[in-house]
Amino acid sequence: MTARTETLLWLAQRASAAVLAFAVVVHLATIVYAVRAGLNAAEIIARLQGHAGWLVFYGVFVAAAAVHAPLGLRTVLAETTPLRGALLDILVVAFGLMLAILGWRAAFGLFAFGSD
Amino acid sequence: MNTALDVAVWRGAEQGRFVSYVVPLRENQTVLDIVTYIQRHLDSTLSYRFSCRVGMCGSCAMTVNGVPRWTCRTHVRRVATNSRLEIAPLRNMKVVKDLSVDMTGFFDKWARAGGAFAPQKTHSKDFAVVQPDSRARRQADAGIECIGCGVCYAACDLVSWNADYLGPAALNRAWTLVNDVRDGARAQRLAAVAGDAGCHACHSHQSCVQWCPMELNPTSAIAGLKRATVGAALKGAL
Numbered sequence: 001m002t003a004r005t006e007t008l009l010w011l012a013q014r015a016s017a018a019v020l021a022f023a024v025v026v027h028l029a030t031i032v033y034a035v036r037a038g039l040n041a042a043e044i045i046a047r048l049q050g051h052a053g054w055l056v057f058y059g060v061f062v063a064a065a066a067v068h069a070p071l072g073l074r075t076v077l078a079e080t081t082p083l084r085g086a087l088l089d090i091l092v093v094a095f096g097l098m099l100a101i102l103g104w105r106a107a108f109g110l111f112a113f114g115s116d
Numbered sequence: 117m118n119t120a121l122d123v124a125v126w127r128g129a130e131q132g133r134f135v136s137y138v139v140p141l142r143e144n145q146t147v148l149d150i151v152t153y154i155q156r157h158l159d160s161t162l163s164y165r166f167s168c169r170v171g172m173c174g175s176c177a178m179t180v181n182g183v184p185r186w187t188c189r190t191h192v193r194r195v196a197t198n199s200r201l202e203i204a205p206l207r208n209m210k211v212v213k214d215l216s217v218d219m220t221g222f223f224d225k226w227a228r229a230g231g232a233f234a235p236q237k238t239h240s241k242d243f244a245v246v247q248p249d250s251r252a253r254r255q256a257d258a259g260i261e262c263i264g265c266g267v268c269y270a271a272c273d274l275v276s277w278n279a280d281y282l283g284p285a286a287l288n289r290a291w292t293l294v295n296d297v298r299d300g301a302r303a304q305r306l307a308a309v310a311g312d313a314g315c316h317a318c319h320s321h322q323s324c325v326q327w328c329p330m331e332l333n334p335t336s337a338i339a340g341l342k343r344a345t346v347g348a349a350l351k352g353a354l
Contacts, residue, residue: 001312003306003307003310003311003354004307004349004352006312006316007316007345007346007349008349010316010342010346011349011350075312075317078312079278
């Protein structure tokens, strides 16, 4: 991997961390607000169903997590296991894609709930 | 008051053991004085390295009670616990014998990080004018007093986890040259220090800052390299 690519990956992790810092605060505040009268599915669906604003928010949140987590995992694995090089890169890219697909599927599922 | 010190000293190479010696306590005694006493009076086969004895040459660093230190300027009364001292070779470097380590890898990394000044001018050109209060000169000044003792390198967990990591001293050196307006190898140097074996591997634990005997801040230098490399990468100059 070239010095430029590694530098841009480092930047991507820092930039995604900045997005996550905002998104996690909103997410935690929403949790506190949402459970004030107990947690129930109907209330969650009522808040998210058909709401484009929440869909965009969770879409961005998932994207940031899917970029940030694999890059961090790549560093942790490189420092603590013999994994290196292409195999490690393939593993963490697969992990990132899994996070993105599962996250976006959940976000879109709640947005479009009951529409089919 | 105790009049003697119980000193455990590493003997051997990578494989070895601690051997205990009893050394008389004196006023204003340094850890290097202790090691020298053992070598001169108790066991002449003890190997260790020192030169200037006044904190300039960077030769005498060892691990004292688990902490990397320059032994010539470390007073025994400051570091001995219950009149005991444990003296071992520096971490993250291969032990040659007893307290002497092989610093080849450490200094090779200075070269890999572009640690050599690359002049742009020839003898026919006039002297460069460097303003002492310019930002670049002040940033270079902050790291220029490194004595190459290896304390930061031994203190760094990243070095122990990633054998390719250039380490705090080499990166600190590179940062002083990035800020040297006379230097002509900025792009090559930034490329050399970028990436998983360079400045971007640093987790900012700041062990180097904690134990640098010259009270330098390699973590800050590395942060500067991170900013400079990102700037160069975004401009396509990396």
